[in-house]
């Protein structure tokens with residue numbers, strides 16, 4: 001079976017991606033780090049719509065944990081293959097750089113950037129052998145433009161976009177595509193507490209995006225129709241920045 005692995009699939013954008021890929025026929029590996037209840041909800045929603053889901057708990061920022069979970073799954077599923085990887089897990093720990101504690105700098109980079117490295121290496125080798133694969137990295141407008149108060153997050157997402165472009169060129173001849181997406185404001189737990197009424201005045205579309213709209217873009221990049229798109233970073237932000 002050709003599986004999709006979605007990191008941070010328990011909530012928000014990751015959950016919507018899990019549901020959308022399951023609807024496209026992929027059995028889905030729903031990764032999460034701590035929120036088991038929400039991860040179970042994602043799996044139950046997939047099952048209720050006739051799909052298949054398995055939970056896979058690991059912290060993408062911890063190499064040993066990630067490796068144990070993914071190689072353990074691969075050993076238990078010798079005839080299966082992770083054909084779609086969505087590196088979606090991410091956090092923000094905002095503050096001005098002058099006040100930023102080392103822990104907040106490192107945690108954000110560990111999750112987004114080391115998480116990309118830890119997960120992708122393990123999933124990539126079988127893709128190269130099979131000459132088939134789709135890797136989609138969830139970056140951010142913050143990684144393109146840079147946002148004040150987010151030097152850690154902007155650095156992590158900007159690094160992820162650059163890594164996407166580099167890896168795409170390494171693996172294109174093996175028919176593995178690697179793309180990034182850069183969402184603007186999307187309505188999830190991550191933007192809880194932001195002043196939506198004030199912020200949406202600056203968005204040409206005059207609203208925040210929905211996780212399902214991001215999932216539709218990821219599903220397209222995962223599809224056969226996107227076979228000739230690689231090394232791209234596609235914005236999805238209601239016109240806020242291009």
Ligand code: NAP
Pocket residue numbers: 007008009010011012013014031032033034035036038058059060061088089090091111138139140141182183184185186187188189190191
């Ligand atoms: P969210 O609602 O806060 O969900 C974050 C997800 O990431 C959860 O499933 C969480 O798992 C998981 N996660 C966090 N740290 C992890 C780790 N170390 N290992 C494994 N999983 C981890 O966030 P979201 O808004 O859906 O964001 C998803 C992605 O989109 C992130 O990369 C974010 O940076 C990006 N993004 C979001 C927006 C936005 O406006 N929402 C805009 C641009 C980009 P638990 O449930 O177990 O905590």
